[in-house]
Amino acid sequence: MADNIADLILGGDPGTHLLQEAFAFDITLTKIRCAACNTVSCLGSLAVDGGPLEALVKCADCGSDLMKATRTQRGCVLEMHGARHLYF
Numbered sequence: 276m277a278d279n280i281a282d283l284i285l286g287g288d289p290g291t292h293l294l295q296e297a298f299a300f301d302i303t304l305t306k307i308r309c310a311a312c313n314t315v316s317c318l319g320s321l322a323v324d325g326g327p328l329e330a331l332v333k334c335a336d337c338g339s340d341l342m343k344a345t346r347t348q349r350g351c352v353l354e355m356h357g358a359r360h361l362y363f
Contacts, residue, residue: 306362307332311339313359 303319314336332342
């Protein structure tokens with residue numbers, strides 16, 4: 276984990292702009308593909324379980340975990356082991 280703010284700043288290369296575009300969208304409009312059953316669902320239509328420290332999104336067809344967001348003492352962590360792609 277970075278201890279210096281300079282370590283957190285992305286460079287000015289074109290890849291930086293793509294990452295900024297990828298994470299500046301309405302997540303509810305995003306489509307997500309399940310790695311287990313290959314179903315594509317609109318993320319806004321899927322139920323989210325959890326509480327203030329953790330959110331878990333499951334596939335509506337097969338029930339596999341698609342995405343998990345966890346709030347830690349150091350920030351938020353997004354795991355997407357069960358998702359093949361996000362479409363935005």
